[in-house]
Amino acid sequence: MSKKTSRIAASFCAVAIAGGGAGAAAVALSDNSSSPTVTVAAPAASNVAAGTTLTVGQIAKQSSPGVVEIDATSTSGGSPYPGGGGSGSAAEGTGFVYDLKGDIVTNDHVVEGASSISVKFADGSRYKATVVGTDPSTDLAVIHVNAPASKLTPLQLADSSTVAVGDGVVAIGNPFGLDNTVTTGIVSALDREISAPDESPIAGAIQTDAAINHGNSGGPLFNLAGKVIGINSQIQSDSGGNDGVGFAINSNLVKSVVGQLLASGKAQHALLGIGVGTASGGVAVTDVQVGSGAAEAGVKTGDVVTSVDGVAVTTPQQLRSIIASQQPGDNVSLVVRRGGGTTTLHVTLGSRS
Numbered sequence: 595m596s597k598k599t600s601r602i603a604a605s606f607c608a609v610a611i612a613g614g615g616a617g618a619a620a621v622a623l624s625d626n627s628s629s630p631t632v633t634v635a636a637p638a639a640s641n642v643a644a645g646t647t648l649t650v651g652q653i654a655k656q657s658s659p660g661v662v663e664i665d666a667t668s669t670s671g672g673s674p675y676p677g678g679g680g681s682g683s684a685a686e687g688t689g690f691v692y693d694l695k696g697d698i699v700t701n702d703h704v705v706e707g708a709s710s711i712s713v714k715f716a717d718g719s720r721y722k723a724t725v726v727g728t729d730p731s732t733d734l735a736v737i738h739v740n741a742p743a744s745k746l747t748p749l750q751l752a753d754s755s756t757v758a759v760g761d762g763v764v765a766i767g768n769p770f771g772l773d774n775t776v777t778t779g780i781v782s783a784l785d786r787e788i789s790a791p792d793e794s795p796i797a798g799a800i801q802t803d804a805a806i807n808h809g810n811s812g813g814p815l816f817n818l819a820g821k822v823i824g825i826n827s828q829i830q831s832d833s834g835g836n837d838g839v840g841f842a843i844n845s846n847l848v849k850s851v852v853g854q855l856l857a858s859g860k861a862q863h864a865l866l867g868i869g870v871g872t873a874s875g876g877v878a879v880t881d882v883q884v885g886s887g888a889a890e891a892g893v894k895t896g897d898v899v900t901s902v903d904g905v906a907v908t909t910p911q912q913l914r915s916i917i918a919s920q921q922p923g924d925n926v927s928l929v930v931r932r933g934g935g936t937t938t939l940h941v942t943l944g945s946r947s
Contacts, residue, residue: 598922653820659716660691660747661813663768664700664723664737666708667918677706681840688767689713690749690822699852700736700812703791713739716774721745721781722886723731726854731794731863731946732847733810733827736855749814757781757800765804765826765840767813779804787813787911788828788841797915799841800824806840815842824848846935847918864920865944868893870910876900876931877913891928891941900933917943 606895639736687704691697698713705711711723719741726736761781769775783801790796802815806826815824824842831837854861856943867886876898882889899907903926920926922945927937 598826601638618627627656647688648820649766650776650778653816653818654766654774657747657749657764657814657816657820658776661716661766661774662689662691662698663687663771664698664704664812665712665714666691666705666706666917669709679811686809686813688809689827690812690814691746692736692895693748693943694743695713696739696741696746697726697856698723698737698883699825699848700735700737701735701825702730702733703827704812705735705737706730706791711737713737713741714773715741715745717745719745725872727859727861729851729855729861730792731790731859732796732843732851733790734825734843734848734851734855734861736852750821751845751849752817752819752823752824754798754800754846757784757817757823757844759784762818763802763804763823764816764818765802765806765810765813766816767806767810767826769805769807769809771809775810777805782839785911785915786841787914795911795914796843796847797911797918798844799827800844802840802842803838805836805838807836808834810840822840823849846897850921862922862945864917864924865923866913866917866926866941867944867947870899870913872910873898875908877907877910879930887942887944891939893930893939893941894930894932899928900931900936901929903927 624912629944631847687700689698689700691700698858705725711719713723714720721741723737723739726738727733733942758826759898763779763781764778767775777803781800782803786799786801788796788799806829810826812824814822815826817823822847825842825848828841829836830839850863865882867888868879869881871880879893879897881895882893899913901907902916905916920943922943924943926943927938929936
């Protein structure tokens with residue numbers, strides 16, 4: 595299959611969707627060295643006492659039962675991206691158990707266009723899955739399996755706003771069909787902007803150097819407390835393999851979108867209604883959408899947004915990330931620089947699907 599390319603706005607580098615197509619060559623992804631030891635606070639769902647010292651192996655042991663392999667097949671149409679269902683194709687990705695009802699979270703590009711979806715649990719058991727809802731603009735999807743409760747180990751989402759650069763992370767997934775592969779690394783950057791398969795910007799992505807390859811798409815990225823801080827979705831690569839730069843959709847966005855998908859099968863996103871560009875000391879307004887909340891609040895082309903709800907913004911990515919964390923109908927206060935002065939405008943956010 596062809597590789598998906600995307601853009602990081604700051605560096606215009608190639609990015610590949612981290613899904614695995616059928617027939618990918620198997621390669622060694624880790625050696626046999628022992629897992630490093632780290633001191634963590636164990637998650638509430640863990641059988642390990644809080645405050646004990648866990649190895650990466652222990653984190654993997656308690657979390658792997660909640661990580662699943664997803665096999666999607668398509669007989670016609672579908673996604674052209676690696677990890678999505680293409681014409682007459684089979685694709686492989688990763689997901690994780692979200693609740694005891696049998697709901698599983700993954701990437702939209704893993705199941706897009708699929709006519710049949712199969713979920714394989716860590717013990718080897720398989721179940722057919724149905725799509726609950728998808729959101730192409732954030733590359734998230736929820737699928738459902740009718741599996742007994744004994745097979746379901748829900749993973750716990752962390753608050754991704756507390757993640758810091760340098761934090762240790764653990765990724766579990768199925769690169770190249772190699773079940774429950776565990777890799778480790780750190781958070782190497784925050785607030786990256788990646789592109790969804792429909793080219794919508796996904797703000798607030800977590801960058802990591804943990805090895806992520808085709809087939810890892812939809813799998814969890816854990817903090818050292820064993821909680822999910824993101825969903826592994828893309829890699830930056832010239833070769834098509836892991837080059838030490840991967841991207842995960844942050845868990846706070848996952849929580850918001852998944853909640854909507856479970857409720858209605860669809861997700862709505864907050865809309866400010868402006869085009870943006872770079873500017874000294876803020877974010878330039880390049881155009882204002884007619885009828886949008888920004889237009890009604892008096893935002894004008896040529897304004898420079900310097901803060902949102904008291905939080906300073908200096909890049910378009912920061913602004914989009916803040917708006918993405920809001921809900922349609924929320925009110926935000928923008929401080930804009932206009933002419934020689936500043937003014938505060940109160941905007942009611944609209945909605946986009």
